Amino acid sequence: MNASAPSIPHGHDDRDAHGHDDHGGGHGHIVLQYQPGLPLSKGKLIMWLFLSTEIMFFAALLGSYVVLRFGAAVWPKPHHVHLSEPIGAFNTFVLICSSVTIVLALEAAKANKVSMAKNWMIATLLLGSLFLGIKGYEYSAKFSHGIYPSQPHSRIYEKPDLYYGSAVRARLDELRKVPLGLVPAGLREAADSSAEAGGTVDLLKRLDEAPAEKLSAEQQTGRGRLQKVQKMLTNPGQQPFDLAVVADQIMPLPSEGTGSHGGHASGLNDAFPWLRLPAVIPGGNMWASTYFLLTGFHAIHVAVGLLVFAILLTYRLDRKRAGMIENAGLYWHFVDLVWIFLFPLLYLF
Numbered sequence: 001m002n003a004s005a006p007s008i009p010h011g012h013d014d015r016d017a018h019g020h021d022d023h024g025g026g027h028g029h030i031v032l033q034y035q036p037g038l039p040l041s042k043g044k045l046i047m048w049l050f051l052s053t054e055i056m057f058f059a060a061l062l063g064s065y066v067v068l069r070f071g072a073a074v075w076p077k078p079h080h081v082h083l084s085e086p087i088g089a090f091n092t093f094v095l096i097c098s099s100v101t102i103v104l105a106l107e108a109a110k111a112n113k114v115s116m117a118k119n120w121m122i123a124t125l126l127l128g129s130l131f132l133g134i135k136g137y138e139y140s141a142k143f144s145h146g147i148y149p150s151q152p153h154s155r156i157y158e159k160p161d162l163y164y165g166s167a168v169r170a171r172l173d174e175l176r177k178v179p180l181g182l183v184p185a186g187l188r189e190a191a192d193s194s195a196e197a198g199g200t201v202d203l204l205k206r207l208d209e210a211p212a213e214k215l216s217a218e219q220q221t222g223r224g225r226l227q228k229v230q231k232m233l234t235n236p237g238q239q240p241f242d243l244a245v246v247a248d249q250i251m252p253l254p255s256e257g258t259g260s261h262g263g264h265a266s267g268l269n270d271a272f273p274w275l276r277l278p279a280v281i282p283g284g285n286m287w288a289s290t291y292f293l294l295t296g297f298h299a300i301h302v303a304v305g306l307l308v309f310a311i312l313l314t315y316r317l318d319r320k321r322a323g324m325i326e327n328a329g330l331y332w333h334f335v336d337l338v339w340i341f342l343f344p345l346l347y348l349f
Contacts (some may be wrong), residue, residue, distance in 0.1 A: 047327045051334050054301075061297065065290050065345060074283040078347055080253050081287055082141040084271070088347040091134045092339060099336045102329040109322045117317035117325070125309045125334070128302055129250050135299055142288070145251065145269060146279055149292040155276065156284040160243035167278040168246060169233050175275070176202045184274045203274070222271030225249050229268070247280035262282035294342055302334050 040048070069075060080087060107118035142148070146155025157164040177200040184203075208227070212220055221325050229249050232242055251267040268275055281287075315321050 017062050041323055043323055043327050044194055044330070047330050051330065054334060058210050058297075058341075061294055062341055062345065065294060068286060068290060069345070069349070072283055072286060076281050076283050076287050078279055081147055081284060081291075082138075082145060084138070084141075084346055087134065087138060088343055091131055094127050094131050094134070095336050095339050098124050098131070099329075099333055101127060102325070102332050105317070105323060106325045106329055109317045109325050110319060112319045114316055114318050119314060121313055121317060121325075125306055125313070128309070128332075132299060132302055132306075135295065144273065146276060147281070147284065147288050149289050150285070152287065154285065155278045156287065156288065157247075157278055158282055160247040160280050162243075164247065164278060164280060165233065165243045168229075168250070171275075171277050172204065172233070174231065175204050178203050184272075207272070218266055218271050222266075222268055226268055226272070226275075244280075250277045251279040251281075255280070290346045291346060294346065298335070298338055298342060301338070305332050305335055328344050 037190075101120045101124040105117045105124060108117035108120055143153075148154040148156075155167075157167065180199045180201055183201050183206075204226070207223060210223075215223065226249075230248050232246055249268055251269050267279075269277055269279065305328070308331070312321070312324060312328060315324070317325065
């Protein structure tokens with residue numbers, strides 16, 4: 001019994017699997033169908049390749065930080081170096097919100113809602129700028145207390161040794177000959193009338209002679225502490241271990257959650273910011289080097305992302321520009337992900 005011939009679907013090319021024509025006995029040409037291995041656009045492929053190099057770069061930085069952090073004999077607490085966990089957490093929330101807004105901008109562009117896409121892009125730009133602004137505020141708290149990555153600006157010393165004592169004496173000597181134009185506003189009137197022939201002023205002497213009513217309660221207390229520090233440093237009978245008392249007067253390191261000046265009790269540098277005396281923060285130099293390196297490189301990446309967003313705002317963000325927005329969003333999500341790792345490492349451990 002012969003089987004019935006299989007039916008041929010409508011529109012099927014009447015050829016066998018090898019491309020031969022079943023009609024007429026002739027041989028037809030071979031038809032090949034190209035199947036792409038990566039269904040990605042060129043722009044997205046390049047972005048993923050770029051991000052792969054960035055992942056290796058930040059992985060090396062984060063790995064080095066972990067080795068240094070947990071291998072160090074001593075490491076400062078966040079409140080010792082003026083790190084605020086609530087501020088860092090809020091900045092993390094801001095960056096996560098910016099990742100949400102860039103996704104909303106992409107979806108609006110795919111739906112051809114041009115004005116909505118531009119509004120979400122502006123929101124992303126503003127949130128990223130807010131992140132950098134908060135980071136700048138955090139940096140200013142470090143700089144105002146002499147916490148810099150390295151010399152010559154850093155005023156951090158690891159321990160109250162003879163090198164630290166020499167640095168404090170050198171700074172006090174500088175304050176005895178300050179140019180008239182650099183005199184603080186609170187001491188300017190008294191200094192103008194008693195400036196030396198060379199146009200310099202002894203700020204320490206002017207502070208001693210300043211009327212009590214022109215000083216706050218904190219400054220009046222600080223003036224007495226400063227006089228005590230000067231006597232300890234100029235008296236040759238003092239022992240080197242007294243330098244620990246000097247360091248505690250300049251910037252004490254309290255327990256967590258105490259104090260009113262970024263985590264530490266009020267010291268001389270807080271009462272008189274123009275003093276800028278060296279401070280003792282055990283492990284502070286290594287901390288400052290790693291903190292500013294990691295957050296600085298991340299801030300550069302954030303700034304590059306903001307520049308890309310500003311350029312995208314010059315285009316019409318319709319369906320044709322969705323690919324550009326998606327590529328920019330991939331980069332921005334990576335920047336956000338890096339900060340998700342940086343926040344707990346720097347602020348919580």
